[in-house]
Amino acid sequence: MHPLRRQRLIAVIFIVIVATVAVALVTYALRQNINLFFAPSQVVAGDAPAGTRIRVGGMVVEDSIVRAPGGLQTTFRVTDGPSEVIVTYTGILPDLFGENEAAVATGQLEPDGTFTATEVLAKHDENYMPPEVTDAMNKAMEKAHEARP
Numbered sequence: 001m002h003p004l005r006r007q008r009l010i011a012v013i014f015i016v017i018v019a020t021v022a023v024a025l026v027t028y029a030l031r032q033n034i035n036l037f038f039a040p041s042q043v044v045a046g047d048a049p050a051g052t053r054i055r056v057g058g059m060v061v062e063d064s065i066v067r068a069p070g071g072l073q074t075t076f077r078v079t080d081g082p083s084e085v086i087v088t089y090t091g092i093l094p095d096l097f098g099e100n101e102a103a104v105a106t107g108q109l110e111p112d113g114t115f116t117a118t119e120v121l122a123k124h125d126e127n128y129m130p131p132e133v134t135d136a137m138n139k140a141m142e143k144a145h146e147a148r149p
Contacts, residue, residue: 034053035053035054035055035106036054036055037054037055037056037057037104037132037136038054038055038056038136039056039057039058039080039083039133039136039137039139040056040058040078040079040080040083040084040085040136041080041081041082041083041136041139042136043056043083043085043109043113043115044083044084044085044113045083048109049109050108050109050110050111051108051109051111052108052109053106053107053108054106054107054108054109055104055105055106055132056078056085056087056104056105056107056109056115057078057102057103057104057105057132057133057136058078058079058080058085058102058103058133058136058137059078059079059080059100059101059102059103059133059137060076060077060078060097060098060099060100060101060102060103061076061077061078061079061084061099062099062100063099064076064077064099065098065099071090072090072091072092073088073089073090074088074089074090074093075087075088075089076089078103078105078115080133080136080137081137085113085114085115086113086114086115087105087107087114087115087116087117087120088114088115088116088117089105089107089116089117089118089120091120093120093122094120094121094122095122096122097120097122098122101122102122102133103120103121103122104120104121104132104133105117105119105120105121106118106119106120106121107119
């Protein structure tokens with residue numbers, strides 16, 4: 001093989017290897033930041049992975065908010081209609097967070113089925129509900145109506 005061709009071939013192989021490593025590293029980094037959304041029905045059905053960062057959303061169940069005395073830990077239940085998930089959160093909740101209001105929690109599902117949130121988002125006005133929550137609640141209601149005899 002001619003020395004110039006050999007040098008070009010080595011350069012092309014080097015560029016392909018470096019590009020492959022760069023794409024692999026970017027893909028791995030993005031995989032760490034993906035927050036998949038799950039409705040409470042999906043969590044109860046076992047579709048949500050335990051120990052992975054996910055989002056769970058729905059309506060906060062009435063009379064389910066329990067605040068720890070003298071601390072920032074709050075426990076509440078989120079529902080999409082047919083199913084509920086217990087969420088625990090340590091921190092200051094948004095001002096608009098409340099019962100019968102839409103909320104989305106980011107965190108991870110524990111092996112016992114409770115959801116430990118690192119962030120809780122609440123709707124920002126009386127007419128808005130996050131699209132993921134609306135879709136999840138509509139699908140859950142449709143499944144509940146189909147399951148009835």
